[in-house]
Ligand code: SF4
């Protein structure tokens with residue numbers, strides 16, 4: 001009989017302890033978000049895949065097709081192509097492809113660019129069924145962001 005009463009008291013006590021914890025957290029600020037409907041802003045040092053930076057003056061890209069990022073990449077992820085400017089010096093970017101399946105996010109491409117033309121994106125929720133979904137046309141992505 002005494003053991004039986006002890007079990008009831010201990011069960012009731014644990015019930016109130018559990019309820020106390022629930023009530024305590026119920027009144028504290030919410031620290032989760034309703035992903036994927038809500039997303040959190042990434043920290044400034046977060047490294048997503050690289051992306052082209054917009055030139056605010058021209059609305060186009062800052063890339064001058066020097067090819068340094070392509071040479072610097074140890075994994076061969078980057079393909080840069082340019083076309084000769086009509087009646088001018090230098091080239092205009094015609095293709096900038098990133099094969100993100102090979103990228104180690106080392107940052108050598110970003111460091112090697114002397115024109116601030118590429119940076120890390122804040123894109124952290126990529127999803128795809130085929131690896132081809134991770135080969136990005138960065139020029140097109142920049143144009144679509146307008
Ligand atoms: S992104 Fe920078 S390093 Fe790469 S080709 Fe363009 S200007 Fe050169």
Ligand code: SF4
Nearest residue numbers: 073103104106107109
């Ligand atoms: S972060 Fe590194 S591996 Fe990825 S594209 Fe740039 S240089 Fe290549």
